[in-house]
Amino acid sequence: MADYQDLLVERLRVDGRDEDGGSRLLAHGAGGRAEDGPDGWEPVERRTEIVDVAGAEPVRVDVVETARGPLLVLDRRRPDAPALDLADGTEVEGLALRAPSRVLADAGAEVAMWGRRLEVVAAVAGGRGNPAYLPGVALPDAVTATTDPRRALEGADVVVLALPSQSLRGVLGGVADAVPAGAPLVSLAKGLESGSRLRMSEVVAEASGAARERVAVVSGPNLAREIAERQPTATVVAAHAPDVAAEVAAACATPVFRPYTHHDVLGVELGGVVKNVVGLAVGMAEGLGYGDNAKASIITRGLAQTSRLAVALGAEAATLAGLAGMGDLVATCASPLSRNHQTGVQLGRGLDVGAAARVVRQTAEGVRSAPSVLALARSAGVEMPIVEQVVDVVEGRVHAREAARLLLARDLKHEAG
Template identity: 40%
Template sequence: MKKVAVLGSGAWGTTLGQVMVDSGQQVLIWGRNKKVVREINRRHSNRRFLKGIDLPKELRATTDIKAALEFAEVILLAIPAQTLRENLVNWKGFFPEELPIISTLKGIEVETQFRMTEVVQDVLAVDQSRLGIITGPNLASEIIMRQPAGAVAASENQKNIDLMVEMFSTNYFRIYPSSDLIGCEFAGAAKSVIALAVGIAVGMGYGENTQGLMITRGLAEVAKLGEAYGANPLTFLGLAGIGDLVASAQSPLSRNRSFGEVLGKTGSITKARAQVVKTVEGVYSAGAMLELAHRVGVEAPIIEVVSDVVAGTLNPKDAVDRLMKVSIKADI
C-alpha cells in the first residue's frame, strides 16, 4: 500500500483517487474548493464534477497543500496543464524531495512550449528519474463507473513504471508499461488538437469519411513531430496515441470534440467559449504544438489550421479548403 497525494479535486483527480483506492492504496486529495473537499469527506461524492456518483468512503480530501504533501509517498498531479507552473512555484518551498511525481496532465505550456514533465523539472529541479506519466483513452465519466479501460504508464525509470502498474491496476483499469515518456506526452497533448479538428468537421456537417481523414492524417502529423523530438513512432499506434485520439475525437464526452463542434457550427470562437465553459486544452496547446513543429521543420497542416481557427485568424470553411489543397505525399 502506498500513500498517494492527488493534487487536484476535479473529475480526473477524483476518478484516479477512486481507482487507487480500489487498487488498495491510501489516497488524500488536495483541492482549493472547500465545498468540494467537504463533500468528498462528508457525503463521499463530488457532485460538481461527477454527478450521481458515490465515492469510496476511504477516499479523503484536504484544502491544506502542506498536509497533503507531508502525507505523500507518491505525488500525483491532476490540475489543469496551464496552471502547473504557477502552482509548483507556490508549492516549491515545501515540496518533498526524492518522492516519485506522476503527471496526468495532457498539454504543452503556452509560454515555453514545454511538455508537462519539463515544466516540473524546470520549476522543481528534479531528476528525470523521479518522473512518470499516466495517459491513454481515459474519459473520467466512464472510468468513475468502473467501465473497462486501459492506460499507459510511461517513465524513463523502470521503478516508476512498476510503481504505477501497482498503484493503478484494478479489475477494470489495465495498465500497459512504456519507456517512451516523450512520445506518450506528445501523444496526449496533440490528441486534444486533432480532436478539435474532428469536432469542427462534425459541427460543419461532415460525416465519417472526413472524421477518418482528420484522425489518421492528424495522427501521422503527431507521429512525425514526436519522432523529431526523440519519440518512438510506434508509440502513436498504441493506447497513448491512436487509443487516446479515437476516444477524444469520437466521444461527445470529450471537451475538445464538443468545443470543436460548436466552433464548426457557429464559426465563432467566442460562442464556443461561451457554450463550453470547462477547460479545453486543445485551444491552448494548438499554437504551442505548431511552434514545436516549426522548430524542427515538420509539416503539420491540421495542427496549423486548428491553431489559426482558435486564434480567430481563419474560419472553419477556409480551414477545410486549405487542408484539401495541401500537397499529397505518401500515406505512411
C-alpha cells in the same frame, strides 16, 4: 495465466526463525526498489491453509504472502527448493502473484485530494462525491479532500498532479518544499506550457526541483467520467526510471484499470498533447455537419502528422501507434465526453473560442497547446497542416469551413510522404 494477473520479483531477506524452525522472511516494499534503503523492509505473512480435495484427503498448503500477493517461488535461482533454509540476513529474489483482489485494495488505499474550490472539497470531504464534476458517481470512502495543499502532500507515497497545463507550474512551484522526498511525481496533464513549450514532465521537474527520473506521466484513452464509473480502461505509465513506472502502475492498477508501463516519455506525452488538437479538428468537422469519412480522414492524417513530429523530436514511432497515441486519439475524437471534441463542435458551428469555452465549461487543452505544437513543428521542420488550420480557427483568422476547404485543396501527394 489470466491477462490481469502479474508476476512481480520480490526482494526477500531471511530474518530469524519461525517457531516451527522455518526461515522468517522480510520483503522489501514496493517490489524491492533499491533506493528505498534499509528501512523499506516489511514482514511477510506465513500461514497454513487446508484445501479440500474431492475424493481424497484434504491438503495442507504453506502460504507465504507479501503486501503484493502470494509468493509462487521463494528463491527464483532455486525454484524447486521446497522451503528456504538460509542464514540470517541472506537475500533472495522470489516471485509474487499480484491478484486482482489485492490490486483493488491497493488502488483503493488512502487518497488525499487537494482542491481550491471550497464547495468541491466540502462535498468530497463530506462523502457526497464531486457533484460539480462527476454527478451521480460515488467516490470511495478512502478519498478525502482538503483546501490545504500541504496537508494533502503530508506523508504521500505518490504525488499525482491533475491540473490544467497552464496552472501546473504555479501550483506545484508554490508547494515544492512540501513534496515528500523520494515520492514519484505523476502528471496527468495533456498540454504544452505556453511560452516555454515544455512538456508537463519537464515542467514538473523544473517546478519541484525533482530529478527527471522521479517524474512519471499517465496518458491514454482515459476519459475521466468513464474511469470514475469503473468502466474497463487501459492506460500507459511512462517514466525514464523503469522502477518508478512500475511503482506507479502497481499503485493504480485495479481489475478494471490496466496500466502498461513505457520508457518513451516524450512519445507518450506528445500523443496526449496533439490528440487534443486533432480532437478539435474532428469536432469542427462534426459541427460543420460532415460525416464519418471526414472524421476518419482527420483522425488518420492527424495521427500520421503527430507521429512525424514525435519522431523528429526523438520519440519512437511505435509509441504513437499505442494507447497514448492512437488509443487516446480515438477516445477523444469519438467520444461526446471529450471537451476538446465538444469545443471543436462549437467552433464548427461558428462560435468563437470564448463562446465555445462558455458552453463546454471545462478545460479543452488543445486550444492553448495548438500554437505551441505548431511552433514546435516549425522549429523541427515538420509539416502539420491540420494543426495549422486549427490554430487559424482558434485564433479567429478563418472560419472552420474555410479551414476544411484549404486542407482539401492542398497539393496531391503520396500518403506515406
